[in-house]
Amino acid sequence: MITKLGKISGGQFYISLLLTNTVFIFTLSDLSVAPNELLLSLIPLLISMAISLFMFYFSYSVAEKSGKSVVEYIENKNKALANLFKAIYLFYFLYSGSLILLSYTKLFVTSVNRSAVMWFIILLMCLSCIYSGVKGLEALSRACVIIFAFLIITVLLVTAGNFTYFNFDNLRTMNSKENQLDNAVFYIAAGFLPSASAVLINRVKNNSFAKATLWQGVSYIVAFVLVISTVLVLGSFSITQQYPVFSLSQTTGFSLFKGADGLAFALITFVTFIGLSLMTICFNNTVSKEQSKLSTVLSVFLVFVLSLSATFSDAVFSFVFNKYILFSLTELTGLVIPFVSYLMKRREKGA
Amino acid sequence: MRKTVITAMLILITAVFSGCSQTGIEQRGIIEGVIIDNTDKLDISYTFSMFDESEDSKDSLKTIKAKNIEDALLSLEKATGKISFWGQCEYIVLSFGTFDNAYDMLKFFIDNNKIPPDITVAFGDKNAVELLQKEKQQPSLIISEAEKISSSNNKVRTTLMQLVSDYIDNKRVASVCLFKSESKSLICSQAVLQKK
Numbered sequence: 001m002i003t004k005l006g007k008i009s010g011g012q013f014y015i016s017l018l019l020t021n022t023v024f025i026f027t028l029s030d031l032s033v034a035p036n037e038l039l040l041s042l043i044p045l046l047i048s049m050a051i052s053l054f055m056f057y058f059s060y061s062v063a064e065k066s067g068k069s070v071v072e073y074i075e076n077k078n079k080a081l082a083n084l085f086k087a088i089y090l091f092y093f094l095y096s097g098s099l100i101l102l103s104y105t106k107l108f109v110t111s112v113n114r115s116a117v118m119w120f121i122i123l124l125m126c127l128s129c130i131y132s133g134v135k136g137l138e139a140l141s142r143a144c145v146i147i148f149a150f151l152i153i154t155v156l157l158v159t160a161g162n163f164t165y166f167n168f169d170n171l172r173t174m175n176s177k178e179n180q181l182d183n184a185v186f187y188i189a190a191g192f193l194p195s196a197s198a199v200l201i202n203r204v205k206n207n208s209f210a211k212a213t214l215w216q217g218v219s220y221i222v223a224f225v226l227v228i229s230t231v232l233v234l235g236s237f238s239i240t241q242q243y244p245v246f247s248l249s250q251t252t253g254f255s256l257f258k259g260a261d262g263l264a265f266a267l268i269t270f271v272t273f274i275g276l277s278l279m280t281i282c283f284n285n286t287v288s289k290e291q292s293k294l295s296t297v298l299s300v301f302l303v304f305v306l307s308l309s310a311t312f313s314d315a316v317f318s319f320v321f322n323k324y325i326l327f328s329l330t331e332l333t334g335l336v337i338p339f340v341s342y343l344m345k346r347r348e349k350g351a
Numbered sequence: 352m353r354k355t356v357i358t359a360m361l362i363l364i365t366a367v368f369s370g371c372s373q374t375g376i377e378q379r380g381i382i383e384g385v386i387i388d389n390t391d392k393l394d395i396s397y398t399f400s401m402f403d404e405s406e407d408s409k410d411s412l413k414t415i416k417a418k419n420i421e422d423a424l425l426s427l428e429k430a431t432g433k434i435s436f437w438g439q440c441e442y443i444v445l446s447f448g449t450f451d452n453a454y455d456m457l458k459f460f461i462d463n464n465k466i467p468p469d470i471t472v473a474f475g476d477k478n479a480v481e482l483l484q485k486e487k488q489q490p491s492l493i494i495s496e497a498e499k500i501s502s503s504n505n506k507v508r509t510t511l512m513q514l515v516s517d518y519i520d521n522k523r524v525a526s527v528c529l530f531k532s533e534s535k536s537l538i539c540s541q542a543v544l545q546k547k
Binding site: 059110111124128129131165167170200232233235237239240241242243249251252259 | 357362363459462464467468469510511512513515516519520
């Protein structure tokens, strides 16, 4: 079955990207690398936010002037080059999808249920994503608005529920400055805004750069609140924890209510589902101009195979979890390719 | 057809993700607290305060001597025939010694994701530890006593995360809650734990 691709609002698009970024806040341990001063903790976040928006500008600019996504625009100009770029995008979406899925599976088996079988969790998530992938971006973005509300409630609950444990001395005693660069690399790598926009931006109606900046800001405020709360509550203990934000949810308490780890885990399941579905939709958008069941199933199958291989082979596992590969792919898909199309557009305008 | 597939998927997801597993509640040994006496370095004495509906203090306190907590847990599981469950563990009481010893004893709890970082950690003198090993105390008693001390002085470290943070931050000393036994009852006071 083939369905024509519909459009979604800018707010819905940016919310779905915000939720995808949230997966990494909860499931990657790099956030435990906390700064030694409150001001310094803002630096990697602000650097990565500025760089992400700078990278996004090229896709935005091409779409604003031509109404086409980066991939579509290049396809009209040079088919061979477009095919090469498409291959890079497809690889990036498969890689990111596997990373999201494996991060979630790892958290599931280490923190929730040690006896759970990894391949079965991977299979179930993949099956769920076929459904959302087939339903398309419009249905997914509507669900994102509800999950975003759930995210805000959870963040507020976890932060407020830990208020009694806030220890401002922790901000002075944490790690050194050398982790700042590492942190900035991570935040940029985990930002899907430029890469996903390069493929999906033509499906966003009433788009504006201000909207993107606003939602990018919200995304980083959520990350900042969680990182700072983790530092204030757990202090250096967060270094010992594999999932510091998840540990933070365990300490949440209001009188009789104790522990919000169940709530946090539900949220992680939702955002993983959203992230994986979004990658599937991006994959579909890259290969086809219509919503196709075949490309959705194919993308989910490839993510399943890569994730499954990673559970059996250490080499594949470390390949998927290599922060610098993710960073390079993000730079390539979010900056280099959109910049090439931006230059092509400028040259066309000049001619 | 579509509804059937969605229903089947929902049932599968609920069954897997809700934590329904082969181990029933009656097969689990629910640990409420641990008392560790490491005054003898070679043979550490671990007392596990187990949840027991009958509230028989003799049945619910299991003391095992072992080289480390992993070995002690294996022996506990063999003796009770139940799989240990840490999700309800509320306190750890260690025999009073040095900060380094305490950190070594707490390593297992730091790595265990089922144990919340704000679990109560207190210390006991020889008599208090002996009393805790013989008579089961309600977790609420130990927690409330520790909370009393920490509310009177916020520098007192009464949780796992506070104590471990101080150790990682290379603090030479830490104020902790120390239980003493007086006429078969526990009295909590403030004490200073020092690094070697």
